[in-house]
Amino acid sequence: MKSKYIIGAMVALLALCTPNTIAQETTGMKEFTLEDLNFGGTNYRNMIPGNRRLTWWGDQLVRLEASECYLVDKKTGKETVFFTLDDVNEWLGGTPDNGLRSLSGARFPYADQSVVLINYGGERRLVDFKQHKQVWSQCNADELQASSFNTVSRHTAFVDGDQLYFRPADGGKDIQLTTDGSREIVYGRSVHRDEFGIHSGLFWSPDGMRLAFYRMDQSMVADYPQVNLFPRIAAHEPDKYPMAGETSHEVTVGVYDVATGTTLYLKAGDPKDRYFTNVAWSPDSKTIYIFELNRDQNDCRLVSYDAATGNRIAELYRETDAKYVEPQHPIVFLPWDDTKFVLQSQKDGYNHLYLFDKAGNELRQLTDGDWVVMNVVGFNTSRKSIIISSNECSPIQCNTWEVSVATGKRTLLDNGEGWHTPSLSGSGRYVADSYQTPTVPRNIEIADVKTRKHTAYYESPNPWEGYKVPQFSCGTVKAADGTTDLYWRMVRPADFDETKKYPTVVYVYGGPHAHNVDARWNYSSRSWETYMAQKGYILFILDNRGSENRGKEFEQATFRQLGQQEMRDQMCGVEYLKSLPYVDADRIGVHGWSYGGFMTISLMTNYPDVFKVGVAGGPVIDWKWYEVMYGERYMDTPQANPEGYAKCSLLPKAKDLKGKLQIITGYNDPTVVPQHCLMFIEECIKAGTQPDFFAYPGEGHNMMGHKSVHLHERITQYFEDYLK
């Protein structure tokens, strides 16, 4: 296949790109501060690539700005004013003082209607921009615990005070659907700790006349004690947290029928130790599909239910795996054929698309190859094709493709470079193609799926123009298995001199469902790396086995032994570093957060003579303190895999700490609870080793806003104090 040939060449090009990419002239250039570079910094917004806020009105591309919106000509990229904020306020009869303040959140939900959806004055409103008047409104529930608005029926479901409510489109009174909602009985919100692709708990049927919703009973789950330090007297605010091997919550799926006003629950049997994931509706709003997974996470079934009775209809698909199955995507029906749906699975080793009929017969595999489908962007009904994102071009790229459902033929819809974030028009005819490459901060093109034509629309200026920009490069090393290519990124000072020896910091994450190195701008370098390079460090980042987008075997290499293969792979990167004459092997540091914090301490204690300084944020210390869903997927339970838990635990490693290690946590981290790092510190104290520690009061798993600037100044200072 032609496209494949081209892509192969590009992979080689990326993999071979040598460190000496751009010669730097740094005299008289500006220096970065963390206020420039860091998320939450006072100048951060000026230092990131420019962008355009775009949305679709059917096949019309609309650019949204605060004070006006524009129609974008898809053939020329030229903009004409669509309407302005003042227009809308005039139509609403508001005044400049208390009117709508910005159009940036506007949406155009109906391709065939000249209405814009806005939120203003506590109301969700539809305003006709041709007739210049409001045509519908409803009290807005967006600020509540959860809410979901269906554009077809215009009904809203929401959760307030832990109870689920239905708010009819016609302005009628809210109907309370539950009474026993509480901290322990959770309605309408994400369950299973956001694993399995779950991120909400309200699922409208396509016609908006039935609402599926999650109910999670976590009364049997242990509390993790959290302390709110901010009241006059600190207060206990417990958080239900099921730890690996311990009693977990029980989830059921309810259905509220607007027409009958009744609520029923799907008859799925005993919910104990089961996961109910990826809720999907049939196009006719009559059937609900759920991927049901056992607690061992190695046996997954796609089950259909009658939404009117709650009866189980059939098991349509079953997938087992010696290690684990991880359903992450609801099935999606073909818009032009409601008897067939697309299912994603990595059963052949890579995440691919499969076409099924409603009876559960697998008709054919739609995509295949040693690359992964990263996203189903949408459909083009007239061409009967699926638009997807994949890394077929290169393991570190993300490109947009059209896949013919009939033939499986794939056609690249973008330039085959970099990392693309497509937005598909209503009919699937056009793609707003926003992308970066290692040297392109952000371009946006408009692609015509039918004609294959690309129209240039937006090109971000280089936001770092005039600054001393470090040298970014990328390459591969072989993994510890001797065969697998692992991608790395390197960041070197702007005035890099290969005759010098530089202190070098390995930044690491290393866990599943993430990667660090890709073909975005500056290879997706984190801004802190630039700051450190400016201070005279080399930064090195490598995606070890276990990270995402490389297929099942790559990911599952870590099963039941988290951290072990990852460390071996990271050490391949360190060996490469040591082979470089300009890397000072006596001054190697390591830093990572969360899983990367776990990796940092693992590396510091397993290779105490390699890493002189480390900073570990929010680190997992022993997987027994992590939650059931994620933890048991990779580690099984502590009861079933005691050797694995023992091998991966950092508690017995506390005595091996030799270098300087600072552990940082959000004092109220609800994800990697502080018990992890504090019990590691306890072990260090017993063993007579001396880690350093810092806690951000009131913060969770990541430091938000300007605290992130403080954090990165802190991390930097630690390396400055002890590595330089």
Added chain:
Amino acid sequence: MKSKYIIGAMVALLALCTPNTIAQETTGMKEFTLEDLNFGGTNYRNMIPGNRRLTWWGDQLVRLEASECYLVDKKTGKETVFFTLDDVNEWLGGTPDNGLRSLSGARFPYADQSVVLINYGGERRLVDFKQHKQVWSQCNADELQASSFNTVSRHTAFVDGDQLYFRPADGGKDIQLTTDGSREIVYGRSVHRDEFGIHSGLFWSPDGMRLAFYRMDQSMVADYPQVNLFPRIAAHEPDKYPMAGETSHEVTVGVYDVATGTTLYLKAGDPKDRYFTNVAWSPDSKTIYIFELNRDQNDCRLVSYDAATGNRIAELYRETDAKYVEPQHPIVFLPWDDTKFVLQSQKDGYNHLYLFDKAGNELRQLTDGDWVVMNVVGFNTSRKSIIISSNECSPIQCNTWEVSVATGKRTLLDNGEGWHTPSLSGSGRYVADSYQTPTVPRNIEIADVKTRKHTAYYESPNPWEGYKVPQFSCGTVKAADGTTDLYWRMVRPADFDETKKYPTVVYVYGGPHAHNVDARWNYSSRSWETYMAQKGYILFILDNRGSENRGKEFEQATFRQLGQQEMRDQMCGVEYLKSLPYVDADRIGVHGWSYGGFMTISLMTNYPDVFKVGVAGGPVIDWKWYEVMYGERYMDTPQANPEGYAKCSLLPKAKDLKGKLQIITGYNDPTVVPQHCLMFIEECIKAGTQPDFFAYPGEGHNMMGHKSVHLHERITQYFEDYLK
């Protein structure tokens, strides 16, 4: 007075002692480790001055060792074996395997009986060492929540499972006296957070037939949330903690009458916002005396109650003060005249003794002068005198005196040097006089109160023989008021060279009820100071105004503005340091714990250009988070003294932090709760300053056992990293 003249000379001698006390020959000498020096260190017990465990059997002095006890000849100091552990086990019929293991806890409660009181096999036992048999036993309650044994009646009161019990001497069944004891209703234990000299909650009448006990209702007190990190899943363990200005607990005093089997409560009126302190009994066991204090702590009354009815009898004494009155000592009746009692008060400016009759008439002031009575050691009935400890000899000494009740004449009972810890024999005739001086690790003499003769008994060898011992010195500077002498201690390296410039660390406490500098061995230098001096630092410790033993005005200088005068005084010490050619003024650090942590951060942020490095342990940050009893005594409530609280708060000072500051806390500190330091850190984060932080999991206000070694290694390392 003759003694005063001698003392004055000694004060001058101490104050003038120059730094160059002892020339050091350090070649070939051993170096200290923290395992040698620090409490909890593996070699600590070998490195502290030797001692003798002594007790009295009437006027017979007995030395207790694990395997035998000795009678000490008071005229010669010679010892003869009294009886052995094997003897006792033989009398008890035990075997070497399961017998009594040590005699070190033995007591001889009856001067006229040949019995020894021991605990063995879960029983409290009286063994007749002449008749060689056990004569009485009772199930031991010492390991329970509280217990008190009366040697006269041999009855025991104890608290178990939060309930109060009476255990009769005759072996009869335990009688449960309360049923509503709980975390919120506390019986028989110390109340008012151990302030006002309170350290227990069970008070037997002299005849052991009535039991007064505290009942504290703290159901209305807010919980401070504490997290126990050590269970499988961390657990919330709240602690009732009344913060300054907030709702406090309510205390009442109950009386259980053994003869009638009834319990009543003293009719003291509404207990809200009142303190009931220093419970005392009349010699006839019929009357109870209590110092009752208002919440403002400026109005204190001595009130008597009828123990048989609970009726209030009379107010015998009242003391008010513009700042505060702090009752700390129960009244004590004269053993030879049960119509008169001795009361301690600092109403004349210094803590002194006053003689009262039972009706509350002040008969006369027994002691006076610009020095303080530190302890009433006991009485000599035949001479009708009181034995006291006082610092009449020097503000930094503690000596033993006899005070004639009839004339007030004082006679020094010891050598007039150093710091004496007397133990009085049954009749008051003899004193076992254990003491240290700056150059004496520990000597014990036996003093005859009647003949004034002293017999040498024990002399500790120098435990630091052969080590590189630093140079200890002591002196005074004027306080910020320009007139008051403040005592300081300095510790310099063993190989001190006055032509060099040394980094210097100020160790500070600074709070009330404590002092650091006294005339004990090495001027009471803390062992960490020796460790630091060995590493090349000079240590400097100064007792500022507000510290103890210097009288009321000295102590109350800090009223409503804690930390402010203390800082000014500490800066007088720093000015002195800067005047010394061998102190490097650019390398001055500061370290303190608790109140000293508060002082450390106060100094670091108020004098950011003076102190380069600080380590603050368990620091108070804002007195609003400290408890009612201590906090309001010195600061009043936040409502009544908002300016004072604002001035002393370190929260607005977070922005002024310039040097390196490490804050250390016990993660479960119940005294200075972690809200203090964490909210300071929060302010630093907001202000962009960078304190360091460490927490000891599971630890309270002070690190116990070997963790203290870890802590001091940590503190040392911080100065090594940033001050050296």
